[in-house]
């Protein structure tokens with residue numbers, strides 16, 4: 001790893017050079033919230049964002065993605081990954097991307113995901129402001145922040161810049177990077193430690209303790225009580241950086257010989273998610289709201305831990321902040337069960 005300093009004044013030039021080189025996707029303001037959008041100008045960049053409405057995984061798996069077009073018995077894959085830079089990703093979202101990398105190659109290598117991922121250079125940045133529901137400082141500590149190419153930490157008068165890969169190295173000619181002092185390296189480490197410590201919300205137990213106890217509550221009536229006000233809207237899934245389910249559909253042209261196959265994000269909290277066709281009828285294997293509610297929490301705390309090396313939740317707080325019924329917060333659900 002190489003380490004440099006980039007002054008506040010030199011950040012603008014660096015980002016402007018990146019924009020001239022390839023599309024740059026970065027946090028920008030959208031009314032009172034933030035989104036990852038293509039940067040038109042460095043003036044739109046908001047490294048002081050708290051969190052974005054949707055996680056950056058939308059760059060690798062778009063909300064709706066064409067997979068194959070077909071015509072008269074011939075088909076063509078819709079693979080056209082363009083080089084791009086994903087700028088300003090917070091550490092918890094970088095962890096989620098590294099989970100996505102693994103998930104999309106575990107049993108079936110997802111060429112659509114990985115072609116986009118490979119074409120993307122990821123530049124992380126530290127959390128300067130906390131989202132009101134964030135708890136990343138107390139969850140998923142087992143997993144390292146990894147898989148990114150460069151990381152910027154805001155310190156006095158500029159940024160400490162860590163260069164981690166060849167892709168990161170290739171960006172060095174675009175900025176006026178200078179030598180860094182030991183004191184600046186220590187200051188940056190302190191900044192990132194404080195970001196973890198200052199999360200507004202906290203889990204009170206370790207991932208291992210949570211994993212075991214939540215599993216013991218699989219048959220508890222707690223899920224029915226907790227999900228009483230659930231609208232089954234699926235928003236808590238849609239905003240989650242570690243949710244990855246999708247639905248595949250075919251769209252036919254008017255003449256029945258051509259069309260396309262596409263996928264779009266799906267959500268296990270919705271009623272129809274678990275509905276399958278059975279001999280002319282249908283069957284729903286998670287018909288009850290409580291079953292779907294339990295399934296999400298089990299997935300986030302317990303089911304995937306052994307495979308991922310930690311829980312499938314990075315503590316971004318997006319689910320909690322987006323739930324109209326205000327019942328999706330993993331911290332309040334987990335802490336309540338842990339205290340029983």
Ligand code: SF4
Nearest residue numbers: 230231233234236323
């Ligand atoms: S928990 Fe909240 S966000 Fe999730 S499906 Fe229910 S109402 Fe929607």
Ligand code: SF4
Nearest residue numbers: 240313314316317319
């Ligand atoms: S479960 Fe909620 S807090 Fe955890 S990663 Fe998903 S959206 Fe973020």
